[in-house]
Amino acid sequence: MLRKASGAMLGRCESAARSLKLLAHPQRLRILCHLADGEKTVRDLEALCGASQSLVSQSLARMRSEGLVACRRRGQFVAYHIEDPRILKLIVSLHEVFCPS
Amino acid sequence: MLRKASGAMLGRCESAARSLKLLAHPQRLRILCHLADGEKTVRDLEALCGASQSLVSQSLARMRSEGLVACRRRGQFVAYHIEDPRILKLIVSLHEVFCPS
DNA sequence: TTAGAATATTATAATATTCTAATATGTTAC
């Protein structure tokens, strides 16, 4: 018994895919994994991920514009955290699935 | 306390990102959601997703080449199913996160 | 206010992805 996909399903897949696209990149995924561990500054993330300042900043900007992360200034630094609780849940799931202990 | 990302983490992010890239597309995500519901033929998926034969077949081929799905011939048809149990888990997680009941 | 460090932005070349159309292959029924 095949039911045509509902409009709701189409929309949810669009939306989920848009978020997933941001996770589907090694650099951004690494950033999110580190943020899942707690707030980090751009500088921290550069060091943790071994990526250039520009790339880290661009990655964060893109994820910020989609509401995945948010930031606040801490003195000289800008500290980022995961803003969307759904993304945090996904990172946890990804860890369970891809990082068996 | 910042620890540099381990080599293992780098590798796992690469691998997870490679899989996620295949989920991060509305058309392919729809296909996977339908397959999570049970085996489907290419023809079924064309109808369910409202996509062209070529596109559905290409999408399936790409996911097949990465081991996400597998297929078997059923008479005149070819029926696909989710092959990688990790992908099935992810689809379930995505449903929990993006499709609140 | 100036220097220097941290972050953001912009432009761009290189590369990858997506979708469509055309064609090929495989299967069943006759």
Next chain:
DNA sequence: GTAACATATTAGAATATTATAATATTCTAA
């Protein structure tokens, strides 16, 4: 065999993504 249907593959234009380099902004300390 051939017709008709199901699936796969190929080629290609349109578009999107990525990483680097260069520059701009924002803050702090002196």
